[in-house]
Amino acid sequence: MPKLVANDIAAVLKKRISSGEWLEDGRMPPERDLAVEFGVARNTVRRAVGFLEDDGTVVRHVGRGTFLTATNPDSIAATVARMEGTSPADMMEIRQLLEPAAAAFAATNASMAELNAVREAHQTACEAEDMPNFEHWDAEFHHRVFACCRNDFLKEIHNLMRTIRNQSPWFEMKKRSFSEERRQTYCSEHQTILDALLHRDPESANQAMLAHLKTVERNLLGR
Amino acid sequence: MPKLVANDIAAVLKKRISSGEWLEDGRMPPERDLAVEFGVARNTVRRAVGFLEDDGTVVRHVGRGTFLTATNPDSIAATVARMEGTSPADMMEIRQLLEPAAAAFAATNASMAELNAVREAHQTACEAEDMPNFEHWDAEFHHRVFACCRNDFLKEIHNLMRTIRNQSPWFEMKKRSFSEERRQTYCSEHQTILDALLHRDPESANQAMLAHLKTVERNLLGR
DNA sequence: TTTATCTGATCCAATATTGAACCAATAATA
């Protein structure tokens, strides 16, 4: 049904490889088997595997098979690749660890200009009409809170989480869970967080952020 | 009822692009599909996409499709590159956020086999003679605590931190701060953590880990 | 009216996928 099947298959294969599949003997299934599995012509699989070969994740030998090139599992690249498969539940758990702390840092560390940027994102999100637009400014609100805390590493971790959450399965999930009522809930919770930041109250900011994330988790995971 | 014209469609498409849609493989749906989705003639979609092409947000290839030019500005690679420069102070701050939580998770979630692995790392570290050897098993102890918590994402974050801390400036720093006395302190603190884990006591595990990290921070940063 | 836009349709050109056949290198087996 969809076009550019080869690209999609290449993406799926990369995902599987980075999630540790075929690691025990480092050998991928024969192209003919993959073609059957994906319900696609062998030529298409060959194209897909060709992409993997081009960027060096795999080498092919006639008569022997296709083999994963040895990759150091401790490398930063490999770690990040595994992170991309993070489940929503795991992600929400970690957000509840990090974001309240970030909000508390922000309450004590943020400059007035930075807090204004947070407020601006909040207001734009409140006025957003459609879901993608709201989604964008909602993410921007959280991002700007992190931008105020003076810990660069924390900021970068949040960047990572944000990138992961921008990928398509997440997008679909957020789309399903979106409703006008929930949008208004989020806006009022953001307001509470913003107020705490403006009052320079770390404890309140922490708690407001935690409460907000619990709401998001409930809506997103349905529990 | 405003009629959907090319300009409006172009605006909607831009919004959706900036909200992260189609970012995973950078490919937009075919014009024919968009026409159906918007309930509009393909010519109109073509005009709209033409606008996007004019201001460079998109490129089109006959037979292949329409592709976003703006690859994620905050690419993962750039994020990771910035992470490598993380300062010890920032890192210790985040460790104090994450590791106590990980220890608490581990207390409730770990299997007996996993706890045995933690104990083994602890004992080997205690018996280590030289600094590099101790350092290795110390890191392994913390790593195995993370391995017990059932959150893959948290585990991978720790992998990241561990990789960063293994780089040379960090190693020099740890070498300077090392002493036999401190090694014994660490061992006894590890023992406290391990005991809490074995007693399946999340709160104690949390606090023991936090206390340990504060000791490490004091020794490493000299404050 | 004039102008611009949208519609619905048709055809073209570039690229992708399919399905098949056959080759060459390697592995497994008799």
Added chain:
DNA sequence: TATTATTGGTTCAATATTGGATCAGATAAA
């Protein structure tokens, strides 16, 4: 050792998908 089976490499023609282009008619605004 000789034979057979497996596996990647190559090529080809047919079909499908996708953007490019054009045209006649309808609709709406200046």
